[in-house]
Amino acid sequence: MPVLAASGIIKTVGAGRAARRVLDGVNLEVDAGEVVAVLGRSGSGKSTLLHLLGGLDRPDAGRIVLAGEELTGRRPGALARVRLRHIGFVFQSFHLIEELSGEENVLLPARLPGARRGGERRARRLIDSLGLAEIAGRRPHELSGGEQQRVAIARALVGDPELVLADEPTGNLDQDNGATVLGLLRELGDRAVVIVTHEPEAAAIADRVLRLEDGRLREDADEAMALRESA
């Protein structure tokens, strides 16, 4: 059974004459241990799709099932619980909280009501394994972009989620740091990973590459192969 299954997703943004259907019947399944990259040009609806898959927004139509739980139609509180226990987010601009140290940022989801047990232990392990021990006590503005994104990945993983959603995870990083972050996302074991990006390097680490065009997802095995080879 796939970790994530989305079918017939429709989403319109804007209103009146400015209304635009950015997702028009999207279908997607992601298995455990699989990394899926979604490519598309700016404004094609990649981030919108990611928000819908992560329960941050609601589709106009369609179904999303995550780890056997139906997301569509759930109340905001229930969606928050699903995000806490099953999903980890990695954002392009890191979104670390300035008032918290790196370690506290990592621990934040583990300290939310309803979090899985063992969060503190997992946080220590992640901080060590991601090479953050030296800088864990520093505030975000004292860290480099790569360090911030590694902290953000640790935060995404601290709840031991089945699904990691990464929105342009290397968009604000230089090439070296970008490669490090992509390497980390590739090595997440049996977790399902969805990366939305417009960078070929990011898509090159994926098992599958999907292109979002005209509101629909299209799988292109040749393109995936070409990207991997070029990388």
Add this chain to the structure above:
Amino acid sequence: MLTAALVVSDGLGRGFDRAAGAADLPDAIVRFDPEPAGQVAARIAALPDLAAFSLRREFTGVELDAPGHTSENAAVEIIGPGRRGYAIVAGRDLSGRPGEVLVERGLAAAWGMPLGGRIELDGSSPQRVVGFTESPDNVSYPLAGPRVYVAQVGVSVPPGVNLAEIWLRDPHRLDEVLVQARATSYGVHGLRFVTRAGVRVLLDQAAGIVIDLLVALSLIALLTAAVMLAASARAEVQRRLQAIGLRRAVGASRSYLTATQGLEALIVAAPAATIGLIAGTLATYGPTSRLLMMLNEPAPGAALALPLAAAWMAAVAIPVTSAAWPAWRAAGRAPVALLRGAELAAARSRRRASPIRAGLTVLGARLAGARRARLVATATALGSSTGFVLLMLALASALVSLETDPGALGKRYQLTAQLPPAAVGQVRAIPGVQAAAPRYADEAVDSFSLQETIDVIAYPGDHTEFEAPPLLGGSRIARPDEAEVGAGLADALGLVPGSTLAIQLASGGELRLRVAGVVGSLDHDGRVAYVPARALLARDPSASEQLVVRVRPGADLTRVTAALGATAAPAAGATARGVPLVDTLRAILRAVAIVDGLVCLYALIQTCALTVQERRRTLSVIRAVGAGTPAITRLLAGAALALVAPAAAIGIALERWLLGPALARLAAGYATLSLGAGAGAIAAVLAGLVVAATVAVLWVARRAGRESVVSGLAAP
């Protein structure tokens, strides 16, 4: 809050002048034992600088009957020709026809007496009420006995007059006129003066405290509003930075953008200020008018229009300025920076991470603390409000204590009985009685200059066994020619230990005693003198007497009262005669405390709302990683706690060490009045703060939970 302060301050601060002007209040009112009118007129006419005078006969202790009401201590003034010294506030003045009376407005209101109604004086034929009066030379019914004016025509009264009203050409020369009057008053007994200036000073003393309190509270409310509005406007401008940058990029001028922002604030502030103005006026106008009626002063009425208009303009100017200023600053930046959504005045903290592990509550506190200057200003404003609420609770508690607890006045007896001194032995034998003694009391005036009466109290032995006001200086009475004086009297007459106290008793006899000590007494504003009983009775054998009884601890007061007989009564507190005044003061304090509480609630809601508004992206990130409304509630509780905890500490410290002692000195410099808030009051105020914070947190958290996470993540 501003409106409430204006209504009360204007009413109390200028009420006397309005009333005195409307009533044509005389510069001096002189009371004396009845004398032939011609003889008194001749002496007054010889006074220097005299503008006018009128003579009257005043009767006190008159029985007054009206439908459903009766009083046995009415004062009736028989009005002759000449100036009146009262204002007609409804109906008309006496026409000279028999059977007409005027009554005080306070009495008419208290008894529900209509114009044209009938009253009877000492069982005479019914008289028709033709008008209501107001004269601020004395407080009104029910604080004082009812006062009625009757035309001289058709009234059969004994010959002679006992009251003169005097108007001077130059009121500043009153002192020398009074000296002259005393010098030429030989043969005139029971002479007592009330001056317009003296009445004003007394009223100003009392009103001054209330006005000072309200002005301070208004300033706090204004400070809170200014801080919150400025912060809110800053957050709004921050949100619109890109739009401002865009408009700058297409050519909009800095002043145009500032004016636009100011205009938007005006559109919101104008109706809000109007609503606040109406609400503040409605909350305080009624209680203030009732208080003024008791003081025989008119309600401010249309005179309030100008100050209220100024208050409205101030209430509008603050938000408009608060909105325009950050817009002006933002519009001064380079459009490119604005288009990138650059922080308006970003200054990242250089502090190291705190050693305290951050849960949601600590994070909330840190978010609130990120704007340190605002947090300090808001905590100070909230703390000041808390301090004032505590002060009002302490004041209300002190009022109740003074009203009901004789111990608060230093009285060590619980019961009084109208029994002769000879009955002391029998009273002491009653089971439950610990001690009993005769207490003599007399009313006196100072032989030199004080226009207020002095309460003279005497015991055969050591008075401190039954009344022990704290000794502030000197020593207790040790010899038969010594006296202890209250600090109020000592202040008025410049008395110190070793001075001579010279007072004229009601009998006309003069008592001269050496001042042994000064005591802090709340009774009669400290204008009291404790003298040996033998000295008092030698000059005035008719001084009133009663027995005072101290009951053993644990004894049944009801049984002792019953054993003492029908004349037994509980010992009175200081304000027992002024219960309506105390009630009105309480109503005003309550109204102000409610407004003050709303200021606290507003500050807390705004703090939470601003945290949400300014940290929209942070909250969205927290929600994205799985926080629901309960988690956001905990975070906001931390923000509220960062404000409430220091505010509570500031409030308690402010009340305990600054406001309480300062108000106690203002209210009764002549006595020791404890206005420190007790544990109960502090607990109540802390509970109130917690409730207000809970309401603010729940409300804002609920609203924050409805915000879109996605749009929050995209926020600048």
